[in-house]
Amino acid sequence: MSEIEHLLREDLRGQTAYGAPQLDVPVQLNTNENAYPIPEDVAAVVAEFIGRELRGLNRYPDRDALALRGDLAAYLGHGLTADNVWAANGSNEILQQLLQAFGGPGRAVLGFMPSYSMHPLLARGTGTAFVDAGREADYTLTPGHVRWAIEAHDPDLVFLVSPNNPTGTALDAAVVEAAYEAARGIVVIDEAYAEFARDRASTALGLLEGRKRLVVTRTMSKAFAFAGARVGYLAADPELVEKLLLVRLPYHLSSITQAAARGALACATRLQSEVDELKHQRDRIVKNLRAKGLPVADSDANFVLVGGLRDAAAVWRAVLDEGVLIRDVGLPGRLRITAGNEEETASLLAAFDTVLERRPELFDSASEQRSASEQQQEQNQ
Incomplete structure (x- = not known):
């Protein structure tokens, strides 16, 4: 074991970094x-939004990204406002912040693998135990299986993915409802690919009202062709959003990133x-x-x-x-x-x-x- 390896956190020793x-x-x-690629007309709009910020780069960005959050809420609909939305550098940072706020040492997050491979890695990075409850033989999830897993493991957070990566399958609303009813902690529905669903109405956004522990995470990387910009976000109860400010880094989302995202959102229909x-x-x-x-x-x-x-x-x-x-x-x-x-x-x-x-x-x-x-x-x- 090298000198540096010896100084590394014990749970990280021998691990390899994520990467395709x-x-x-x-x-x-x-x-x-x-x-x-971003169409030329959209690129022009994004460039215009960015251009407005260039001369002000000597100042820190809007720490809470209020304008961007308002635009994201308008895009999502379902009666959401800026208070319901939080944004960060990709949905991975959103998930990391959720684990930092509601997970950590002595706490656990429940997942259902095979699913997004970053979930256990983000858990490990925040000192949160990751528990894999598996799936059916055909990789589907049923309300009964999810309910059983939550009751058996009593996690602090639950991660569900819809559509699931790598299977591409969407969750039935009954699965989300069963998870929320069985869990005492935060239930996160990772909807990174929601815009590609055959039934766009299958989103869990419609289940947010009255469910203060339910979170829906999204990204602009896929549907908005914005992977290089690194913009992710979530929708949840305003109180839950407020708690994430306890763990976010100061000025974590740059003025350029916020402006670029707002330009893309202005061209969402295109x-x-x-x-x-x-x-x-x-x-x-x-x-x-x-x-x-x-x-x-x-x-x-x-x-x-x-x-x-x-x-x-x-x-x-x-x-x-x-x-x-x-x-x-x-x-x-x-x-x-x-x-x-x-x-x-x-x-x-x-x-x-x-x-x-x-x-x-x-x-x-x-x-x-x-x-x-x-x-x-x-x-x-």
Whole structure:
């Protein structure tokens, strides 16, 4: 053990930092980014908002980001106001602040893996114990399972993800309600991909009223194509929002970030057209991979989870050799694929055609693939 390793917190020793492979390949479909760059007309609006702030950069930003929070509340609707909203540098910082305020040493957060891989890492970073209650064999969650897990573990926080990453599945409102009724602590619904849901009304925002311990987190990284700007936010009861000010860093959200986000929000309707196109490409991937005999669950996110792989790591490498980068999320027999633009989708499907033809031993037999695919489609009817 090195001198520095010896001085590190014991629970961090031997750990590796989070990160997806960043490789220079023609088609990158591995980190769930929005495939479309900011349109020129939107970029002009964002630049105008930023320009208004440039000469005032000698002053600290609005510490509480009130104007941005008001714009976010207007975007979300559901009768929310700025007092219901909090913003930070990406939804990861939002989740970290929730853990700092309501978790910490001697406290626990309950999650349901496989789900967003940052949840246990954020818990560890804040000294909060992470408890994994697992999922059903098909990766779904039922109200009964969630209620049982909360009653069995009595966590201080509960993390639920809808649509879930990496499965792409959305939660039924009954699951959220069961979690809230069973929990004594904070219930967080991570809705990073909510704008891509087939039913936009499936959001938990409509459940916030009267539920003071319920939190809905969002991000501008996906639907707003704003991953590089790092803007995340939450909606909750005003008292809960107020408590987060106890742990936020002073002036944590820069004037430039706030201005850029407000410019993008002013163009929200324009940006939704790109969301609709990504949903189309997502469904195109699902349809085509199923036609090849591969089981793919219906997705409410901007990615899909494909199965039927005897050797997921080898398929990942073979697809990469065709110039397409997708994500190995560590689930046996499965890989995650981000929905790209029309050309990227064509390249992805062509890559799978090539690998299926050249390396059939990497996949389940054709009959097994068709059987699984047909069963999935029957369940969805």
